[in-house]
Amino acid sequence: MTDSQSFEARLAQAKSASSRLREAIGSVIVGQNAVVDQVLWSLIAGGHVLLEGAPGLGKTLLVRTLASALELKFSRIQFTPDLMPSDVTGTNVLVMDATGGATGRFELHRGPIFGQVILADEINRATPKTQSALLEAMQEHAVTIAGTRHVLDQPFFVLATENPIEMEGTYPLPEAQLDRFLLKVLVPNPSEDEMTAILARTTGHEVAAPTAVLRREDVLALRSLCRDIAVAEPVLRYAARFVAQSVPESRDAPEVVRRGLRYGAGVRGAQSLVLAAKALALLEGRAQVAFTDIQRVALPVLRHRMIRSFEGEADGITTDRVIEELVASVPTRPGAVEAAVQGSR
């Protein structure tokens, strides 16, 4: 078997695995296909996801279902203002003997961060100090407790949720910490049909339980395969140009960027763009990234990496609108090629 054929087989396996995972999640979650897809991109690309949506839209259920389908260790952290970092990471506790006396020995009591699929529910309700404990683990894939560094099990996948309403008593995530999330996924309200199906499925005695379809090794293989996906130089250049033009100071930045943004996306944003596009290509069974992949992943990848200006906020210019403008204005191909393509239509 040649490398090409081997790669083709791996690609087929990956496609099959992702299909099984979708089916498993679909057995519990009704609709929300775009959200599920975006969560899968992040899982395969090795990033973390920030889910934003109103209460009761199935965010927590989605995460729990995903964890069940992946046969990975699931942890849930309910972020509240009084939650302490040690509640997240864990702490050393004094070991007692059978009589209840102290043995003089400390033992590490691991916190929920030591799971593999972490649900950080309502992350913006905890104090920044606690948030930063989680975000360090997200970045480093390790935690330090009492001076001892503990490497977390792989895969380590954090899904944080945010409630856009009830903002009182919350601590919005700083931009530097938001940047740690590969995607920010907006969870929309279900359609009428989806709502009907949800009602039918969740108001009876039987509650569907997903079966584990992917093991830890499968997930790691998917992540490895994702990194193998080829990206042509023009596509990389397009991603770079796309991100560069999101900076208001850029010479070629569109007017909406100059007016609506204070800061644009950075290098991490460009990296995330390509990684997410690779994951998307992989899920679609392709070994190369297309221009359209970059465009499709641009919204969830970049929407939380841009900071609006005062004028942008006053004018109601959302980051989503800015990204849509960039998709429309940044040329994918060189001018001569585009002219030839347009002339041949």
Place this chain on the structure above:
Amino acid sequence: MPTPDSELQRFDREFRSWARRVRARLTLGRLLTGIAVGLAVGAVVALLLWWQRQGTLRPFALGAGLVGGIGAWIWSWRRRLSDSDVALYLDARLESKEVIATAKDAGGESTDPARAFVVTAAADTLTKGDPKRARPKILAWVHTLAPIGAAAVIYVSWIPLPKAPAAPPPPPGSTLVQIANLQGLDKIEQLEKLDARDAEQRERLKQIAEEARKLREQLNRGMEKREAQAKIAKLRDDVAAERLKLGDQKNRAGLEAAVGKLAQKQTTKDAAKALGDGDLVEFDRKMQELANKAEAADRQAAKEALKEAEKAAREKGAKELAQALEEQQKLFEQRESKAEALRELAKGMKGKLSEEALKDLEEFGQSGSPEAQKRLAESLEKALEGMSEEERKRLAERLQKQLEQKEGGGANPMTKEQIEELAKRLATPEGQKQLEEQMKELAKPDASKEGQREQGLGDAERGGAEAERGLGGMAPVPMEGNGSPGPGKDKEGGKGQSGDAENGTAGPGSHHDKGRGDHKGETKKLDDKGMRAKATAKINPGAPMQGSTLGRAPARAGETANQAGTGALGQAGPAELGGVEGSEVPEEYREQVGRYFQP
């Protein structure tokens, strides 16, 4: 089982084939665009050439299509798509999700499993792809300009050229004139032969004649009309400057004194008038008439008056006038002597003279006119020719007798020696021949040197005027006539100068209107007892009438006030410059107004 290398080769082969087709079609399309645009531009160029009446160049506008094609080909070569660009083009047209671009980008790194897979996928895409989908369009709407442009060039090359607009009239005087032999200049050239007053004047006259000769040569080659006009005007000025100016400030007092002296005597009143008018030619004629008169008292009175006039002029400081009067005195005596000799000879030949000759003799004695003198001399010459040898001897004896009778008698201007000489001549055939020659000489007019000079200068001036009219375009300037008294034996007036038939300008009238004609039907008899008023304009005889300008301003034809500080207008103020052009004169009248204000 295909190896990665073979897949790569397959992809390269397929890609090259597709790329060649794509590039060829793109180049062909651009070539057609270039030709079409070139022909469209060529049509515009042909139209411009037609408008500019460059008829022969019009068909060459088709070459613009060739130029456009070459330009498009060069442009296409410089802007040809690279392999990466072609790959992107093919991906876009085949909707292959950048598989071809990624495969092309992989190059020789097909050992990477993912890249190897992409190369295989790209090769499959190209193999299975529909070439029609990726075929660049060759024809575009802009190519319709090619046949339209070519047809337009051909049509514009075929239609006749538009009529040329009328050329704008050249600036006044700027037209070139070429005249082989301008009439009038010859009279100025004759000035060098004139007997000059002194060496300096001789030099000046020579210079004027030389200038006239040069002008003739220039006119023969061709020159600007205004330049020619200016040169002629200068020549006229130079000639006028050479004329004796008796009425100027320097000679005025002397002239008035001399005229006063001459006017005191009845016999010299007419001569005084001629002198007062500054007409030396007429003055000379009057003095000749007096010298020819038979009455010795008249001649004596005239001589005295001349002497007094000369003295008065000299006292008043009119040196030139005094010289002229002195010369006139000498000439008077010579003329007197000649006239006396003529009369003596006529008396001697009395029996042989015809009736007409006798009348001439009588008139010669009464009026002393040079015409009568001429006719008398001619009659005597004829009579001499008709005399036999015997008659001539008798005439000699008679003359000898007259001489003896006169001896000790009254004063006779003809000396004894002269009559003796005359008698001797008649005795021999050679003498007779000499006498005949002398008669011929007597028949010729005998003007003073000053009179001859004035006559010559006047001729030159009139020659200048004639030359000016010959050039055309000059307004007629009232001036003294040059007509000599008509040949009608004092029955008709002098002839006016001939008008310029070509330009329709009238010649000036004659000043010598002395005719005693009938004036039939022209002047009605006044139905009154007498004259009610009489104009006596002799307040300042000889001087120009106030308010009139006989001289010329020192300007030249073609000069205007646009040149500050030059020309006839002297110092033109800054606000006056371009006054004619800047005034509210309609465009169509500007030229006329400009001409009117020309000096």
